[in-house]
Amino acid sequence: MAVPTPPSVPGAPRRVPPRAPQRAPRPTLVEDSADHLLLHADVLVIGGGPAATWSAITATEQGASVVLVDKGYCGTSGVAATAGVGHWLVPPDADRRDEEITPREEQGGYLTDRDWTNDVLDEAWYRTALIEEWGYERTRRSRPAAGGARTAPAPNPFARRPGERSFSGSSPDYLRFLRGKVKKNGVTVLDHSPALELLVDGAGVVSGAQGYQRQTGRAWRVASGAVVLATGGTTWKSHSLGGDVNTGEGHLMAAEVGAHLSSMEFSNFYGMVPFGTSMDKNGFFVTASYWDHQGVPIAYENLHKSRAELLAASLRGTITAQFTQFGPEVRPTLRAAMPNFFMVTDKLGVDPFTERFPMDWVQEGTVRGTGGVHVLDRDAWTGVPGLFAAGDVAARDRVVGAATGAGGPNLAWAVATGTWSGRAAAALAADRGPSSRGLRLEPTGTVGLRPDDAAHPPRSAPAGEGSWREITAAVRDEMLPIDKSVFRHHQGLVRSLDTLDDLWDRAGTELVPAAVRGAEAIRTRETAGMLAMARWANRTALHRTETRGMHTRTDFPDADPQQARRLLTGGLRDLWVVPDPEPPVTGDAGAPYAAPTPPTRAEEAS
Structure with missing residues (x-):
């Protein structure tokens, strides 16, 4: 599969210098009806x-x-x-x-x-x-607190x-x-x-x-x-x-x-949460201390790179964590920096700085x-x-x-x-x-909006809400479990792809909302998006026959220097995976860094 190159047709982008900030013209309202x-x-x-x-x-x-x-x-x-x-x-x-x-x-x-x-x-x-x-x-001046006391100014x-x-x-x-x-x-x-x-x-x-x-x-x-x-x-x-x-x-x-x-x-990527919650927004877990379900300390290498050691221990039982890396003098600052997290631990009755607490995982996918x-x-x-x-x-x-x-x-x-x-x-x-705004425009949406009659002749009438709920649940069953998404191997990936490909065939005829631009279409389209992403993720994982970063192949546990290339993927019904022709540029291979000169106001306005 060839990687796209900039086309020679109208619409190819070009680089331009920034202008001075200004209030832009308003969009044109053409129709505003019920x-x-x-x-x-x-x-x-x-x-x-x-x-x-x-x-x-x-x-x-x-x-x-x-x-x-x-x-x-x-x-x-x-x-x-x-x-x-x-x-x-x-x-x-x-x-x-x-x-x-x-x-x-x-x-x-x-x-x-x-x-x-x-x-x-x-x-x-x-x-x-x-x-x-x-x-x-942020507000720097102190504000009156309860009882008339003054709070410290915000940093x-x-x-x-x-x-x-x-x-x-x-x-x-x-x-x-x-x-x-x-x-x-x-x-x-x-x-x-x-x-x-x-x-x-x-x-x-x-x-x-x-x-x-x-x-x-x-x-x-x-x-x-x-x-x-x-x-x-x-x-x-x-x-x-x-x-x-x-x-x-x-x-x-x-x-x-x-x-x-x-x-x-x-x-x-799996985010860490206090057990029974969804609070995965914190960085304190990265250098914390951990124990397995039997109370044995867990050694780990680098949680930014991979969490395989902790995830493997979690498959054997609930692990516990404690933020032992922070001394008492910095704890108030940390609480102020991440109030959402500590609101959760306070409700649980846990002081994560001084007590061990059970933790769990949540799949953060391509967000993290x-x-x-x-x-x-x-x-x-x-x-x-x-x-x-x-x-x-x-x-x-x-x-x-x-x-x-x-x-x-x-x-x-x-x-x-x-x-x-x-x-x-x-x-x-x-x-x-x-003038380009007045042209006749064609919609491009496929699965989740319109039946895929060309590739899959309709087998039955659209299944409506039950169908999108069922397909969503099936996608989550393939993408959320740790033993499927983290610890990958050839047979497991093939089984998962077989399931996902069958779901894609079903979605082509079943995920058809009553109205293409109606409320039901939001749900069917979300389901189609999750299904497409799951297929791309697992197809690419099947092609990377090594362990690198957060990608762990139990059948290929070592990194392969020959596979130090990024992988590109695409397609809808028929997927493809190819190495990126643009190689990584690391260390001395990069161009010597020279700080750019910020544009002057006169240059911005030109």
Whole structure:
């Protein structure tokens, strides 16, 4: 299978310098009736988390009109809204970059790309510096507490050491601010409006999308000059905190127009939770102490790289954990940094710093894993004319390889790809011009929306709600158990793929909603997205006959130096897997780092 190259047809992206920030023009409202909403815009952003908001903000800075549609309420739904903010910020200094990047190359199984990582860190460094300028700051003045006492001032999220900068704090504060910035810049936001399928013009250029508004009960359509997918990763409805809205239909929409994916075998990261809860948003487990079900201490190597030692012990019985690595002096700071986690442990009556507590696991899939839509360049372009991808929907393998991106690298990736995609989408829309919005557009949705009559003659009438529930349960049975998703072997993967392929055949005729753009279509489309992601993940895992990072093959327990390449996958009914022709770039193979010169105001305005 050939890897797509930039086409020579209208719709190929190009790099452009940023403009000075400005209030962008509003999208054009074409129809606003009880049954249908139609808008024309330069750029459509699908998603509502950090990557989506950064993309929308950047597009408006280029003078583009922007519509942002979110499955939930922009800034409050998804995994980012339930965590803390901790960007991976490394100053533009060659030695500091080397100190940060080199360990991650080893953790990532040497599948990373040092040049891409430097570019991501550069973009994150300069873009997040604007947040304070835009007016974001946590309340620093003390507030009256109960009884009139004064509380201590909140820490400055932009605290610095010489040459260093950090930005950490509460995700709800951060995302609420980004939502406000989006609105201030003139973006039209459609909340509770999941996208169901992409639209293409006669030349195959992605030119919008359509979906359904839950609260108003009507269909929506946006015709645009370019589309940015920022729909997040996939957790297969594992009940990871905030993750059940991440069901893979963004990846499916991309594949339906010809995009492909990368590193889908690294989509099996399991988050740690206090037993009986879904609270997987913390980093304290990474260097904690553990005991097996018999009270024997468990040794482990690196939980960023792999959790196989602890996961194996969990199959034998419940293990316990304790945050013995933190002294009393830092515990109040840690509680303030992650209040959600400690609210849960307090309700359980556990002090995790001084007591052992039972723990469990939750599948975090591609949210904490690596796999996703493959982007080809620093425009975050998917290889499909008119379509860009940002954040967790896009593969992060060039930055983290076979290891988890966790919070910091994933946030840096969201800022960088959000910025790149917003700039490139706005430039493409300007190239195409407003006349492209009036073209006749064709829907591209397949499984979960329309019967796949060509490949599978209908065997029965659509099964409706019972069918999507049954197929969803069957997908979860293949993707959530530790003994299937973590400890893989040839026979198990083949059995799982046989099951998933049969489900795909069924879905082609059974996952057919009564109305393509109705409320029922949201559920059938989510089911189709989860099923597609499961097939891509397991097919790629079957091809990687070695153990590397979070991918463990019990029949191939060692790493194979000949397989130190990223794997690409794609297709819908007939899947394919090929090595990425772009090799990893690690260590001295990377270009010598030279810090970029930030543009002056005059250059930005030119």
